[in-house]
Amino acid sequence: MRVIWAMARVVILELIRRKDFYVLFTLAAVLTLLAGSVNIFNDRQIARYVVEINYLLVMISSLVIAVTTTARQIPNEFEQRTLLSLLAKPVSKGQVLAGKYLGAWVACGLCLVVFYVFMMLLTYTKQHGLGVPLLFQAAWLHWVMLGVVIGLALAGSLVFAAPSSNATICLVVVVGWLGVGRYLDKLAFGTAEPLQSVLLALYYLLPHLEFFDLRELLIHHWPPVKWGAVAIATLYGWFYMALLYALSCWLFQRKRMH
Amino acid sequence: MVRPFFIMGLLASAAFALAATLGGMGWSATLMTGGRDNFSTVFLGETRRLLANHFFIKADAYFHGGYYPSVFDNQSAYQTAHFVEDAGHAESKNEGDEHDFLGKPRNFLDRFGRNFYPSEHIHLGDESEHRHEHHGEEREILPWMRLAATLDPENPVTYAATAYWLRRMNKVKEAEQFLREGLRHLPGDPQILFELGQIHRDANNDFEKARNLWEAALRRWDEREAPKEEPNVFLLNQILAQLAKLEEETGRTSQALKYLQRLKTISPYPESIEQWMARLRNSTDQNK
Numbered sequence: 001m002r003v004i005w006a007m008a009r010v011v012i013l014e015l016i017r018r019k020d021f022y023v024l025f026t027l028a029a030v031l032t033l034l035a036g037s038v039n040i041f042n043d044r045q046i047a048r049y050v051v052e053i054n055y056l057l058v059m060i061s062s063l064v065i066a067v068t069t070t071a072r073q074i075p076n077e078f079e080q081r082t083l084l085s086l087l088a089k090p091v092s093k094g095q096v097l098a099g100k101y102l103g104a105w106v107a108c109g110l111c112l113v114v115f116y117v118f119m120m121l122l123t124y125t126k127q128h129g130l131g132v133p134l135l136f137q138a139a140w141l142h143w144v145m146l147g148v149v150i151g152l153a154l155a156g157s158l159v160f161a162a163p164s165s166n167a168t169i170c171l172v173v174v175v176g177w178l179g180v181g182r183y184l185d186k187l188a189f190g191t192a193e194p195l196q197s198v199l200l201a202l203y204y205l206l207p208h209l210e211f212f213d214l215r216e217l218l219i220h221h222w223p224p225v226k227w228g229a230v231a232i233a234t235l236y237g238w239f240y241m242a243l244l245y246a247l248s249c250w251l252f253q254r255k256r257m258h
Numbered sequence: 259m260v261r262p263f264f265i266m267g268l269l270a271s272a273a274f275a276l277a278a279t280l281g282g283m284g285w286s287a288t289l290m291t292g293g294r295d296n297f298s299t300v301f302l303g304e305t306r307r308l309l310a311n312h313f314f315i316k317a318d319a320y321f322h323g324g325y326y327p328s329v330f331d332n333q334s335a336y337q338t339a340h341f342v343e344d345a346g347h348a349e350s351k352n353e354g355d356e357h358d359f360l361g362k363p364r365n366f367l368d369r370f371g372r373n374f375y376p377s378e379h380i381h382l383g384d385e386s387e388h389r390h391e392h393h394g395e396e397r398e399i400l401p402w403m404r405l406a407a408t409l410d411p412e413n414p415v416t417y418a419a420t421a422y423w424l425r426r427m428n429k430v431k432e433a434e435q436f437l438r439e440g441l442r443h444l445p446g447d448p449q450i451l452f453e454l455g456q457i458h459r460d461a462n463n464d465f466e467k468a469r470n471l472w473e474a475a476l477r478r479w480d481e482r483e484a485p486k487e488e489p490n491v492f493l494l495n496q497i498l499a500q501l502a503k504l505e506e507e508t509g510r511t512s513q514a515l516k517y518l519q520r521l522k523t524i525s526p527y528p529e530s531i532e533q534w535m536a537r538l539r540n541s542t543d544q545n546k
Contacts, residue, residue, distance in 0.1 A: 040401050041424060041432040045394070048320065049401040141374075182371060183330035185364060208367060216324035216375045229373040 003091055004099045011103025012110070015069055021111050024065065028057035029118060036126065047126035052219045054122060058115040059142075059215075066108045066146045067170045070153035071163040073100040074252075093252045101154055101245055108146045112139055133224040138214040141230065144237035145212030149174050151244025158251040174209065182210045207240040310410030317341060317402035325376040327359045335359055340381065341399055345422035347415055347449065349492040396423050407436075411443040418453040430461040448483065449490070451475035452497050459500070465508055472501045491524050498524075502534075511542045 015021060036050040077083035077096075086096060116139040123130045153170045160166040180187070181203075188199035211233045214225065318339040319326035327333045335356035342348045357379040363369035382395045403420040410416070417440030424433035434457055440450045455471035458464040475497050483489040498521040505514035515538055522531040 038401075040404055041397075041429055041436070043397050043400065043427075043429070046397050046401055048398045180330075182368075183328070185368070186330050204367070208371060211371060211374055214374055220320070220324040220376060222323070222376055225373050229370070232370070233374070 003095050007099025008103035012107045015107040024061040028061050048219050054119050055215050066149050067153045067167045070104045070150045071157050071167040074157045075163050094249050097248050104150045105147050109143050137225055137230050138218050141212040144234055147241045148207050151241050155244055155248045178209050306409040310406040313402045313406040317399040320399045321382050323380045325379055332359045342419045345419045347418045414447045414449040418449045421453045446478045448475040448478040
């Protein structure tokens with residue numbers, strides 16, 4: 001575990017040193033504050049559109065950070081020729097991947113804390129204080145979702161040659177899946193075989209990322225989700241994280257080191 | 259040494275050319291449209307109407323606290339925006355159960371997924387089982403209406419419905435200003451004149467001004483809507499009903515009867531109009 005944590009720390013430090021997060025956070029904050037400063041019919045209490053814009057920016061920023069941070073981990077090790085010397089030490093391929101995975105996930109979690117604290121402060125200034133339990137649930141499930149996305153990007157980094165292509169494909173898949181994943185079974189019933197079976201198989205097999213997106217509840221001031229449902233969604237997310245980690249290990253084992 | 263100056267000169271020329279092109283485009287567009295167009299009109303063209311429609315629907319989704327059908331759901335109960343319908347500015351084309359567009363859960367994933375998005379029908383401002391509404395939450399639809407009006411300033415429903423909700427929130431001055439902005443884009447529009455009349459009747463208790471505005475709305479309706487293949491009869495219904503009610507309240511029974519006579523020919527409930535007329539005639543006879 002010490003070895004894994006040591007490698008995870010390197011990934012976290014790398015994110016802290018890079019400018020990605022600072023740029024995205026500043027951009028999100030400036031755009032949100034600009035949107036919030038608009039005078040709409042002299043009503044200072046209108047707040048939900050600001051939360052929506054902020055949530056959208058947080059979602060985009062977090063996905064970009066998660067995917068780009070993860071996508072470059074393994075290719076960088078190859079490029080800088082540090083992977084072989086790393087593996088020459090008593091470190092297994094599985095530990096390398098676990099370290100990278102954990103590091104990227106924890107780093108994204110730290111970013112989310114900053115984003116959500118900003119969101120909370122913002123809504124309090126607009127006299128529209130978000131309920132802390134729902135905000136916590138939204139942030140937690142968001143983090144679990146990023147765990148699944150990181151798993152996908154990690155597996156992708158062992159398949160695709162360049163980090164840029166991996167990042168692009170991952171982002172397209174994740175955004176598309178967030179948009180239509182929930183309705184894929186409905187779409188399937190309107191199509192002919194064999195497409196119907198393919199769509200239904202995808203619906204049941206791929207992770208339902210919409211379980212981790214509490215946007216509508218957060219924006220429209222709904223009560224918190226039942227804690228039991230949050231726990232099940234967390235286990236569901238962890239299951240897919242484990243599955244993607246296993247897939248990455250299998251891909252890494254088969255990958256040529258030279 | 260010469261190279262940086264050369265690059266700076268090139269960039270300055272490019273900036274000047276770009277500014278001249280963009281300025282020219284804006285200028286010619288302004289000339290073509292009589293100076294009524296703004297930035298969005300010049301640069302977005304017809305796309306702005308699509309975007310305006312998107313934000314209009316967004317306002318309705320906000321009105322439902324996020325409980326709103328997507329393109330994949332059954333939308334039959336959401337053909338007419340509910341916040342416009344409640345404001346009395348559109349005839350409902352909605353069919354089916356607005357409370358249950360989701361239907362029964364299709365499978366275990368669908369059932370579980372409903373924990374994570376709104377799955378109860380509400381209207382902002384109403385109390386519901388799971389939510390405690392705060393007074394004036396209807397205000398949350400306003401940013402999207404404002405945006406819709408900016409992108410498509412030629413849709414009278416946007417102005418009229420927004421003014422209704424502003425009026426409900428005791429923002430009479432803002433409602434009137436918004437309607438006047440609408441009249442600048444759509445001079446003499448009967449729907450906007452009608453809503454303006456409502457403000458003067460309900461909020462300002464200025465019956466005389468309300469009458470003048472509604473009479474102007476009626477004249478404009480006859481000029482603009484009557485020749486159309488599918489005129490907005492719903493609006494005519496409202497104008498005539500409000501005029502008749504106003505004349506009744508101010509004791510001008512013969513005028514009221516004149517409006518009711520016309521209303522009877524277009525109303526979906528001619529019997530109730532007939533009863534109204536009979537009641538008016540009776541009260542006039544008793545007074546004599």
